[in-house]
Amino acid sequence: MAPLRLAVAILLLALLVAAGAAAHLPTAGCCRLARYARFFCFGDSLTDTGNAAIFPSTAGGPSTRPPYGETHFGRPTGRASDGRLIIDFLVEGLKVPQPTPYLAGRTTAEFINGTNFAVGGATALDPAFLASRGVMSSVPVSLSNETTWFHNVLQLLGGSSSEHELRKITASSVFYVGEIGLNDYIYSHIDQSVDVAASLVPHIIGAIRLALTEMVSAGARTLVVTGMLPLGCEPQLLALFPGDDHDPATGCVARLNELAELHNRALERMLGELRRAHPGRLFLYADIYRHVIRAVASPAAYGFGGRPLAACCGGGGGKYNFDFAAFCGAPGTAACADxxxxxxxxxxxxxEAANRLIARAMLRGLRRRRAIAATVCPPSARLASPLVTAE
Structure with missing residues (x-):
């Protein structure tokens, strides 16, 4: 059995055992194993499986050209990677259908098995708000636009379904909010400063909270929310700010990672508040930051080579192999051999290798905490906290 599938099998077994134990509690008679049918996905290029390739202002971008997609698909698919994304591994592991990119679908049949609303370059905050802070975004799509698209899909599905059936659809779905806010921080840091970027944290967390609240109002019961990655370890930012104070343990820009940590602490607090406000829902926090930091600090331990801060594909050369003028997929650039x-x-x-590592870590975290789906158990019957940190 493939390692990822084994991890999922163990997770589901743990859920089943825990649910069985809960059944002996006086208030737990309704507990049963939650079985998910589909994903509704939100986010930016770390989650986008094809929308940016269609959206007018981003169509024809790098992810639509070789060597993107070469490792798994053998061709570009609109995914910003050499192969599969985190969401692809989660979909495969839970054995649910691949969600249709929103801009690629038209009919109920195309959306009934899940929808991916993520767009490469999307921001958490609306472009108008960012502009009011002197920050210019390059892609006019925000998280609020993606939630509007979600409501459009619900209206389409509602044309052939009753309100009760729509609630069954959302209740049996995983709402996956991939990392969102990275572009806000990058745009603001390039245009302004890290202090301006940090001032956006409460606004970004507020935008995520509003989106999650809308999903809950629509019947969402299981929501997985991904934290911020270590910004200071990104080759693009390392190349842009080579003179900054770097963490000796990782080589990453310390002040940018502190910004990511600030974001993640605020995100976890907000999820805790939502958990208390909506005890019948399961809010899961997925920690990307910790796993990337570990891989960068000890690459060999995680199966990576000796250049964890360098880009595989591009024409930049040097320590980070990154140059905005020679981005991966442009003429004269090439991908690494492995x-x-x-x-x-x-x-x-x-x-794809890093995405696989992160996805497995998410599943391991769920397994260790023996998360009981609040979708099927009353609050008093739950055996574990609904706020789950992937470890």
Whole structure:
């Protein structure tokens, strides 16, 4: 059995055992194993499986050209990686259908098995708000736009379903909010400063909270929310700010990682508040930061080569192999011989190998905490906290 499938099998077994134990509690008679049918996905290029390739202002971007997709698909698919993304591994592990990119679908049949609303370059905050802070975004899509698209899909599905059936659809779905906010921070840091970027944290967390609240109002019961990756370890930012104070343990820009940590602490607090406000829902926090830091600090221990801060693909050369003028997929650039030895694919996005590592860590975290789906048990019957940190 493949390692990822084994991890999922163990997770589901743990859920089943815990649910069985809960059944002996006076208030737990309704507990049963939650079985998910589909994903509804939100986020940016770390989650986008094809929308940016269609959206007018991003169509024809790097992810639509070779060597993107070479490792798994053998061709570009609109994914910003050499192969599969984190969401692809989660979908495979839970054995649910691949969600249709929103901009690629038209009919109920195309959306009934799940939808991916993520767009490469999307921000958590609306472009107008960012502009009011002197920050210019390059892609006019925000998290609020993606939640609007979600409501559009619900209306389409509602045309052939009753309100009760719609609630069954959302209740049996995993709402996956991939990393979102990275582009806000990058745009603001390039245009302004790290202090301006840090001032956006409460606004970004507020935007995520509003989106999650809308999902819950629509009937969402299981919501997985991904934290911020270590910004200071991105080859694009390391190349842009080579003179900054670097952490001796990782080589990453310390102040940028502190910004990511600030974001993640605020995100976890917000999820705790939502958990208390909505005890019938399961809010899961997925920690990308910790696993990337570990891979960068000890690459060999995680199967990577000796250049964890360099991009596999690009024409930049040097320590980080990154240059905005020679981005992966542009003429004169090339990919490394073995992407699985690298954490970063193009200086901005992860390789398939890194995405696999992160997805497995998410599943291990769920298994260790023996998360009981609040979707099927009353609050008093739960045996574990609904706030789950992937370890």
């Amino acid at each position: 992407p699985s030895e690298f954490v970063s694919w193009d200086g901005v996005h992860f390789t």
